[in-house]
Amino acid sequence: MTETDIKAQLTQFIVDNFMLARSVDVAATPSFLEAGIIDSTGVLELVQFIEDTFSLSVADEEMLPDNLDSLANLARFIQQKTAQA
Amino acid sequence: MNDLVAAADNASGKTLDLVLAQSARRFPDKTALVVGSARLSYAELDRAANGLAQGLRDLGVKAGDRVAVCLDNGVEGVVGYFAALKAGATVMMVNNSTKGDKLKSLLDDAEASALVISGTKAATMPVIKTAASVRALVLVGGGPEHDVSAHGAGWNVGHYEALSAAGTTDAPARLHSEDDVAMLLYTSGSTGKPKGVMLLHHGMVSVVGQINDYLHTRHDDVVLQVLPLSFGYGLTQLLTCFDVGATLVLERSFAFPQVTWKKLAAEKVTCFSMVPTIATILAQADLSAHDFSSLRLLTNAGAALPTELLRVIAEKLPWVSIYPMYGQTECVRASYLPPTEIHTRPASVGKGIPGQDHWLIDEDGNTLPPGSTGQLVVRGPHIMGGYWKMPEVTARKVQPGRHPHERILFTGDLFSMDQDGWLTFVSRMDDIIKTRGEKVSPKEVENVLYAAEGVAEAGVVGVPDPILGHSVCAFVAPKPGVSLDPKAVQRHCAAQLEDFAVPKTVIILDELPKTPNAKIDKQALRDLAVAR
Numbered sequence: 001m002t003e004t005d006i007k008a009q010l011t012q013f014i015v016d017n018f019m020l021a022r023s024v025d026v027a028a029t030p031s032f033l034e035a036g037i038i039d040s041t042g043v044l045e046l047v048q049f050i051e052d053t054f055s056l057s058v059a060d061e062e063m064l065p066d067n068l069d070s071l072a073n074l075a076r077f078i079q080q081k082t083a084q085a
Numbered sequence: 086m087n088d089l090v091a092a093a094d095n096a097s098g099k100t101l102d103l104v105l106a107q108s109a110r111r112f113p114d115k116t117a118l119v120v121g122s123a124r125l126s127y128a129e130l131d132r133a134a135n136g137l138a139q140g141l142r143d144l145g146v147k148a149g150d151r152v153a154v155c156l157d158n159g160v161e162g163v164v165g166y167f168a169a170l171k172a173g174a175t176v177m178m179v180n181n182s183t184k185g186d187k188l189k190s191l192l193d194d195a196e197a198s199a200l201v202i203s204g205t206k207a208a209t210m211p212v213i214k215t216a217a218s219v220r221a222l223v224l225v226g227g228g229p230e231h232d233v234s235a236h237g238a239g240w241n242v243g244h245y246e247a248l249s250a251a252g253t254t255d256a257p258a259r260l261h262s263e264d265d266v267a268m269l270l271y272t273s274g275s276t277g278k279p280k281g282v283m284l285l286h287h288g289m290v291s292v293v294g295q296i297n298d299y300l301h302t303r304h305d306d307v308v309l310q311v312l313p314l315s316f317g318y319g320l321t322q323l324l325t326c327f328d329v330g331a332t333l334v335l336e337r338s339f340a341f342p343q344v345t346w347k348k349l350a351a352e353k354v355t356c357f358s359m360v361p362t363i364a365t366i367l368a369q370a371d372l373s374a375h376d377f378s379s380l381r382l383l384t385n386a387g388a389a390l391p392t393e394l395l396r397v398i399a400e401k402l403p404w405v406s407i408y409p410m411y412g413q414t415e416c417v418r419a420s421y422l423p424p425t426e427i428h429t430r431p432a433s434v435g436k437g438i439p440g441q442d443h444w445l446i447d448e449d450g451n452t453l454p455p456g457s458t459g460q461l462v463v464r465g466p467h468i469m470g471g472y473w474k475m476p477e478v479t480a481r482k483v484q485p486g487r488h489p490h491e492r493i494l495f496t497g498d499l500f501s502m503d504q505d506g507w508l509t510f511v512s513r514m515d516d517i518i519k520t521r522g523e524k525v526s527p528k529e530v531e532n533v534l535y536a537a538e539g540v541a542e543a544g545v546v547g548v549p550d551p552i553l554g555h556s557v558c559a560f561v562a563p564k565p566g567v568s569l570d571p572k573a574v575q576r577h578c579a580a581q582l583e584d585f586a587v588p589k590t591v592i593i594l595d596e597l598p599k600t601p602n603a604k605i606d607k608q609a610l611r612d613l614a615v616a617r
């Protein structure tokens with residue numbers, strides 16, 4: 001799967017689930033948390049989505065802003081994980 | 086010496102703003118607040134609050150006015166809170182995810198004269214300019230585009246950074262007393278209209294002291310807080326911590342538990358407060374990767390802590406004292422279970438807090454003997470003064486107490502009490518949904534749903550959820566010939582409700598089930614939601 005595909009799927013999920021009332025450019029948001037797009041339960045939903053969609057498993061210690069808090073970080077993290085598998 | 090000062094400080098007449106001012110006198114150089122990489126001493130924090138308080142006065146805020154603070158967890162929120170109190174105003178902490186229309190309606194209801202809000206956020210909410218009572222606006226981080234000219238005529242605009250930086254060790258002259266309303270905290274009511282709970286200075290000072298008494302909080306404690314300051318329990322952490330001169334480590338949220346656990350280890354945190362949603366994540370976490378050795382105290386409130394979670398956490402952190410607690414916005418706290426009892430009676434929340442009396446009553450108001458189940462009634466100085474501008478609702482909920490500084494609260498919560506007086510929560514008497522510790526009024530969500538285009542019927546129920554406690558589930562039926570999209574319905578809700586109140590699930594039915602007298606059958610909806 002290309003980085004573009006991954007980003008498209010993630011963007012769709014984030015827009016559908018977390019950005020119900022907002023019009024924000026997902027790709028240009030440096031921190032979902034600081035932008036108020038995602039909260040604690042949102043992170044858990046996001047992780048669930050990544051695990052189901054990309055058939056990978058996210059360990060507790062990987063649930064960090066560096067891996068999950070922006071579209072670029074997410075895409076890089078997913079590519080790393082799928083390359084390892 | 087410090088003990089003498091402390092004794093004098095706790096003399097009668099103390100107002101809530103002195104919680105910060107007195108600790109700033111006693112521990113000027115001690116770290117009061119840690120937010121991200123920012124660390125503020127008590128003296129620095131107190132000066133900033135004095136500066137903003139004077140700024141609010143200069144912008145036209147008078148003693149007894151309402152000042153709304155709508156910010157996320159951060160230095161500015163803490164400074165804004167104490168500044169409003171120091172200005173002699175009633176402070177109103179508003180959840181940062183509150184949308185424009187709701188914020189405006191809260192400002193209108195409270196007749197707030199000032200609003201402290203981020204400049205970026207204010208710019209996205211033109212509707213707040215129509216809040217008629219607001220005369221002063223304090224912008225946090227506002228750039229040139231949020232200058233005075235951008236706002237309606239007649240508004241005095243100040244900038245947080247300049248006002249707080251101008252602070253000295255002197256607060257504005259105190260024009261308020263212990264009998265004044267310190268805080269107005271809006272809470273969901275079963276009618277759908279939020280109710281402003283009026284908490285008095287003397288009641289708050291009293292309950293903060295009682296909580297610190299039973300938790301044995303010390304000035305060398307480090308308290309980690311991830312709960313919003315707009316949430317009663319979150320605010321209580323701030324106050325109990327500052328009252329003893331301890332350090333508060335304030336996090337914006339609990340979105341990344343790993344980050345929270347690292348912070349806990351790095352700051353050598355001794356006290357951490359949870360709601361059941363956080364407890365669920367803590368119970369599932371692999372704690373071997375983190376250093377929890379500094380932790381001595383865990384508290385839970387917001388909603389009852391499931392006994393299985395309590396068991397798992399106690400097993401993982403055997404050196405930590407765990408306090409399951411019970412309270413509501415209307416009285417802050419009413420009971421706690423001593424940590425020595427968590428293995429023998431894990432479902433109980435204890436026998437009440439110090440300094441109060443409590444009992445159970447039946448439906449006719451008769452006092453019930455131990456061994457019964459009934460509504461919990463609490464008497465003490467910590468009971469709210471009433472609901473803002475709602476004398477009739479207040480009269481049903483609060484009565485005068487035995488002494489002038491006391492009141493009696495009818496909690497609306499059913500408890501059982503055993504022969505020895507141990508209380509166990511049974512259920513709420515209304516249909517309010519508790520989701521991640523926050524209260525959501527089904528009626529308020531239904532009102533929003535009915536206003537959505539194409540919606541003929543709406544019913545909202547709470548569905549048990551392993552993480553949230555209960556999740557908000559909405560059932561809607563479309564008008565004839567209309568087809569509804571669940572996502573569009575959610576978007577409609579998200580535009581008007583706080584994030585936690587937006588239905589997690591929207592289910593479209595042709596028609597909602599009815600009871601024999603033609604009302605929407607909530608129990609049938611709950612069964613349907615659970616069966617899915």
